[in-house]
Amino acid sequence: MNDPRTSMDDPTTAPSSADDPRDILAAGAAAPPPRTGAPHEPVRKAPGISVTGLHAYYGANHAIRDVSLEYAPNRVTAMIDPSGCGKSTVLRCLNRMHEEIPGARAEGTVLLDDEDIYASNVDVVAVRRAIGMVFQKPNPFPTMSIFDNVAAGLKLNGVKGVDLKERVEQSLHRAGLWAEVKDRLGSPGIGLSGGQQQRLCIARTIAVQPEVILMDEPCSALDPIATLKIEELIQELKESFTIVIVTHNMQQAARVADTTAFFLLGELIEHAATETIFQNPGDERTEQYVTGKFG
């Protein structure tokens, strides 16, 4: 007699023989495993970010209220928000770019692997070297060539002892741009198409070897094909970095993110596995937003 289990033909998912079927549904919704295939070790372990009691102000305007959440290491966390700039404000608090706006300030604890980036003795510049950022509109430096653009983070900061050529090539490879530009590294960065420029900016960001990459609506200025390429790239990048992405495109959050955080009017409403947010959200407001009934 055959053991029924040996006639299984799908080894990666363990069959549940006598389990209560309801357990299967519950298990999928709990912890956020990586969405790509079976769990495995990341190429480079990146730190997570832990936010507690974050408040942000624009002058007298109390924009972000008491936000606390965890950005898991080597995962992609998306932030969605129908009400304007809350998500971007939170993002900018993560690398202390928020305080560059005149009159803006932030309070709270943001731990990068147990170090509070808002501590009084912390060098803001060092924070930004560890937490990089990619912006909405691709912004390569217009006076620099492709090579210089990628190397900009190193050259501008006078980093010594790094083989620039090697680092630039490596970064362009990881950004998926090497094949397209390897023969014209000396030509101006602004001569590339929109999608290529954004990948150039990503290469520039990863050239300084940060631990976290923040992305502020990185695809909203790009055409659909370029968008999909960058989404694939993000899946590869999370092997080596922790990624936080802000997007106004819900389908993008659905495609790309391991966990999604839903903000509304400066508050965090819900943060859960993306599959949960888009199949069975806990909060009524989340449900209203993702089904498009908001407003």
Place this chain on the structure above:
Amino acid sequence: MPNSRQQFTEELASVEVQALGGLDLVCAQIDRVLEALEHQDVELAAMVIANDDLIDGRYLEVHQRLLGLLALQAPVAGDLRVVAALLHVMKNIERMGDQCVNIAKTIPLTGHEPPVHAEVLERILRMGRAARWEVTQCKMAFAGRDVAMAEDLLQKDREINQLNREIFQLAIDIGTDPDTREWAMHMVMVARAIERIGDNAVDVGEQTAFIVTGLFREFSDSSHPASAA
């Protein structure tokens, strides 16, 4: 053109493999239940009933994965048809599994030494093997998106229907012995269960045609008997 939705494509392919694997489970169940029928093996029948949990579990897992694909990847066009078809097919597989259980349940009811009528049993076993053939065939047709192969299922299904009618007739004429008549009633129900398995396999074939053509068309409509057989 390089696939910029590599992950999604792979996930969809993986779900399909897992779903169609359910058909292999059904084949195994059919084999076991036919053997149990032939040898009146009550323990094997109990095993068939227990193993149906595997099929049910498979159903739930595939269903969950398909929902995930719909929620997270927003499939369209061909991909959407595949997802919709897989939802149907999983239901068919689950029903086929249930029918195997129904057949297995009759074995202990007929007692340890039932009065077996050879002609009836022989037809039952033939029906069962035809149904098993259909299950294998529909799996190949679906995996290969082969509409012609799917339509061929109808031929075999007509055989099954024919055998079903013969069994029914034999049962009517089986005689006056109450034990034999009781056994024959059970066999009629077994035949019906096997016939249902065949129908489910034909449904899988219809889903195959749906994926390829985008149109849903019933291969044979039992409510219009003139067009069938």
Place this chain on the structure above:
Amino acid sequence: MSSLTLDNRRRAATDRVMRAVLLLGTIVALIPLILVIWYLLKKGLGAWSWDFFTTDPTGNFLGNQGGIKSALLGTIEMVALASIIAIPFGWGVALYLVEFGKESRFASLVRYFVDVMTGVPSIVFGLFIYVTLVLGGWLGSSFAAWKGSIALALLMLPVVTRAAEVVLLLVPNSLREAAMALGTPRWRVVVKVVMPTALPGLITGSLLAVARAAGETAPLLFTATIVNGTTFNLGERMNSLPVQIYTDVGSPNDQLVQRAWGAALALVVLILLTTIVARLASRRSRLS
């Protein structure tokens, strides 16, 4: 769909009339410019010769009047010194206003004063330097070329600052953000990203100031005055084209008058050449 064709002819007529009016206005505005150029060429070219550029004015009323060599060189020297003073200061003030001061009250005050300075008549600057530096007898002789340069620099400063501020504001903030997000300190962002990006515009803006300074007469009258010989000593009096023209044009001697026209033409050509050279230089600094 009659509404599509309604009023078509009337609107087309209005369109043509407006175009004609604007064209006429442009031509009217261009006429003086063309006349000036034509006059310059007509009256000035005649004075040009090899001697014109290579000999100093002799100061003689009759006989050999000489050329404009000292005036030409003097203008170049004094304007160069003035630029060296004014341009860095001007860019510096503009950088402060755009990068650091922004909307603060102090910055707004500075902006206000710079605007006021652009309107101050050049003679006032000349008088100011005259009263403070010349009458005070600072550093050797009263009248000196460097004092003239300072007067010119005061004149150039607000123009350079204003133009530089406009250009620096045009640098997209996204570039500054990109550099800062890479972990670059503020001052490096300014020096290595903002300035190179703004450089072509900064140069063009500075040229406006240079052109204005080269042509100013009043400040030089009280400070560098006029002298016939070519000198490279900025501590002494120095000749300059505007002052030379001023002196010659009122003379009853026709040849001197013609020399004045020749000098005027030379001044215009000098400014033109400076502009072209600087444009070429700024184009090479950007990647093509």
